[in-house]
Amino acid sequence: MSTHSPSESESAEGKNLIPSLPDDVALNCLARIPRWQHPTLSLVSKPIRTVLSSSLLFTTRSLLQCTQPLLYLTLRSRDSSLQWFTLHRTNPNPLLAPLPPIPSPAVGSAYAVLGPTIFVLGGSINDLPSPHVWLLDCRFHRWIPGPSMRVAREFAAAGVLAGKIYVLGGCIADTWARSANWAEVLDPAVGRWERVPSPAEVREKWMHASAVVGDRVYAMADRGGISFEPRSGAWESVGGDLDHGWRGRACVVEGILYCYDYLGKIKGFDVGRGVWEELKGLDKGLPRFLCGATMADLGGKLCVVWECQGNGKEMEIWYAEIGVKKNSDGELWGQLGWLGKLLSLPKGSSIVHCSSVAV
Known part of the structure; x- marks a missing residue:
């Protein structure tokens, strides 16, 4: 090109x-x-x-600072194939455009966004964890093979800090190689994964969620969550409030971590204060997200994508944009922007992931 x-x-x-x-x-x-x-x-x-x-x-x-945040959505169809779309926020209705499929679709991949590129890390292919990495160049919507990880992984955690990609877990630490490389880091300028020293007590296998807040990568495991600060190399267990309250796939907007609780309401966690707060102002505008919802920071707005019941043979994918801020009383407050259905899919399909990329 x-x-x-x-x-x-x-x-x-x-x-x-x-x-x-x-x-x-x-x-x-x-x-x-x-x-x-x-x-x-x-x-x-x-x-x-x-x-x-x-x-x-x-x-x-x-x-010229003319880049725009675009939402990239990954869906799994009933036959287990992966479908990729990008969402253009056009008026009056958003435009959902299909993208070329990933060359080697996998289950349980981790995702990270760096610049105009989405990194798809590992996942299982034919029930075997893979070390392979695929890059989606969101400028040209072209798939490029990336440098393979040192260890095969599925259901790992990933995050980007200071221009480097960190991946944690997703492997059984039953050999020296898997233990030593339980955490890895990729500097794209170098193009090679390097091991990140990690203590044995943090080496859970599956990580069900991850996010970057401040200068730390947070990862939630089957039994307890951990955080890692690359600058000091420090590993810590997360506090009980964050551990018990983090449910589902979360995202960070303006330093606040958002997810939904067991009642299906959106809530935000202020890491500095160590408390959860309900995102108010949305009671009449959104359903209760009891399952199947994922979130992304779309240019400073909280974007939520979720699954709904359709007719007898179909399910629906819905989308909402929420402006989030703290009001004069210091409460988290949401203002609902665009809300509507994106598409219908055969029953048995599901949302895999959504990412926000500025291009």
């Missing part, structure tokens, strides 16, 4: 991106156009189509 500037790639044909405008000015104009309009924009001319498929456009979008 060409990464040349428009003037380099099109000078031989003598065509400008936009007639009567210098190419650098035209590029600045094109970079401000929302991502969901790019397929239509590519039909305008060959020079524009060329620049839309170059890294130069996305570099310019970043420099």
Whole structure:
């Protein structure tokens, strides 16, 4: 794929991106156009189509601070195949666009987002844990094989801190190699996984949830949660309040960790204060999330995607955007934005994961 500037790639044909405008000015104009309009924009001319498929456009979008947070949604169909979509927040209705399938679909993969890339880590293939890593380049929606982990994993925890990807657990620490490499770190600039020393008492096998809050990676295991601070190398057990209150797949917005409780209500945990609070203001707008919901930080808004009963043969995937803040009394308060159904799927399908990526 060409990464040349428009003037380099099109000078031989003598065509400008936009007639009567210098190419650098035209590029600045094109970079401000929302991502969901790019397929239509590519039909305008060959020079524009060329620049839309170059890294130069996305570099310019970043420099102009024109990147947009997009939601990437992974669903598992009834036949166990994985389907990937990206959600464009268009008015009046969002646009859910299908993406190329991952080359080697697995069960129980961990996910991490770094820059414009989603890292899909491990998972089991034919009931065998895998060390393989796949990267989805969200600029071009292209799958790229990444550096394999030192240990095969399924249902691991993952998080990104200071430009590095940390993966914890997802393996039985029954050999020296699995014990020594129970935690690993990837510096994408180096392109190689390295072991992270971990004490034996934290080496649970399966991790059911993870998040990064402040300077720590938090991971919830079958029996108790742990946190890891890469700067000091310190491992700690999480407090009882966080351990008992963290249910389901969580996300962090403005330093507050959100999930839902056993009554299906959204709540937030302030790590600094060590307390859970109910997210108020949403009683009449949302159902109770008793199961099947996942969350993401979508440009500072709390995004929730969940499963609903459809007709006899179908289930529905619904989506909501919630503005979250603390009111004058210091209470967590939510303001419901867009709410609606995204699509219908055959019964037996499920939500696997959602990620927010700025491109």
